Amino acid sequence: MRSTFSISSARRGRAARLLCLLSVFLVAGGSAQAQKLAPPVRFRQVAPDVFVHTSYHKSAGTTAPVAANGLIVRTSTGALLVDTGWNSDQTLQILRWVADSLHQHVRMAVVTHAHEDRLGGIAALRANHIRVLGSPLTAKLALAQQLDAPTPSIQPYTLIRAGRTRLEVFFPGPGHAPDNVVVWLPRQRVLFGGSLLKDATATTLGNIADADLKQWPAAVRKVATHYPKAQVVVPGNGAPGGPELFTHTLRLLRPGSNPQTRTALNSK
Numbered sequence: 001m002r003s004t005f006s007i008s009s010a011r012r013g014r015a016a017r018l019l020c021l022l023s024v025f026l027v028a029g030g031s032a033q034a035q036k037l038a039p040p041v042r043f044r045q046v047a048p049d050v051f052v053h054t055s056y057h058k059s060a061g062t063t064a065p066v067a068a069n070g071l072i073v074r075t076s077t078g079a080l081l082v083d084t085g086w087n088s089d090q091t092l093q094i095l096r097w098v099a100d101s102l103h104q105h106v107r108m109a110v111v112t113h114a115h116e117d118r119l120g121g122i123a124a125l126r127a128n129h130i131r132v133l134g135s136p137l138t139a140k141l142a143l144a145q146q147l148d149a150p151t152p153s154i155q156p157y158t159l160i161r162a163g164r165t166r167l168e169v170f171f172p173g174p175g176h177a178p179d180n181v182v183v184w185l186p187r188q189r190v191l192f193g194g195s196l197l198k199d200a201t202a203t204t205l206g207n208i209a210d211a212d213l214k215q216w217p218a219a220v221r222k223v224a225t226h227y228p229k230a231q232v233v234v235p236g237n238g239a240p241g242g243p244e245l246f247t248h249t250l251r252l253l254r255p256g257s258n259p260q261t262r263t264a265l266n267s268k
């Protein structure tokens with residue numbers, strides 16, 4: 001099975017770029033409602049060439065919007081995206097930011113599990129001819145929820161190369177979701193834990209509807225063991241931190257650590 005991808009460094013012609021912008025405009029037009037409900041996507045740099053995008057989901061009647069993080073990685077052959085926004089409009093904001101601020105195009109995207117905050121913007125990527133990769137299980141679970149599915153090319157361990165940049169995708173076992181993968185950037189020592197890891201201020205495990213609370217701790221330990229050199233650890237929600245997010249997540253997973261966990265364990 002092919003497990004290494006490279007990104008073509010061929011430049012697109014002017015006509016192709018215009019077509020791309022046109023499709024951005026067309027898709028953006030249909031989602032004005034989503035824009036009204038949620039704040040704009042935010043961006044922050046966490047390491048050389050590595051940026052976190054944060055998009056917000058606010059449904060009518062709820063108080064605080066739910067924030068979700070993904071990554072943008074600048075490479076010599078174009079940008080790589082880890083996870084979309086919640087929807088197409090936010091994902092188009094990400095593509096625009098990459099074009100305006102990094103002066104690049106997104107060449108490829110990886111989605112880390114089959115929930116809306118990870119792959120809700122696949123349509124916007126496809127409209128802009130961007131390859132979207134995920135695991136076969138993520139593709140299957142997305143289709144079962146009638147969500148757009150990624151191309152099922154990610155194996156339990158997959159290496160993506162783009163110029164001198166390496167990006168490893170690793171499946172440590174089920175945790176927050178049965179299909180959650182993490183992404184490691186060895187040059188920048190950035191680990192994107194996604195929803196497998198909780199931020200330092202989290203007091204609950206968040207959405208555990210599809211979680212495997214028995215196997216989740218082992219998955220966190222496996223990631224910590226696998227990537228001992230991680231300096232920046234990016235959780236699925238909340239502020240990036242360091243390796244202390246491993247121990248914080250394990251603390252939240254301890255039986256009896258909070259009412260939400262207890263309830264979920266009892267119901268298993």
Ligand SMILES: [Zn+2]
Pocket residue numbers: 113114115176177195207
């Ligand atoms: Zn999720």
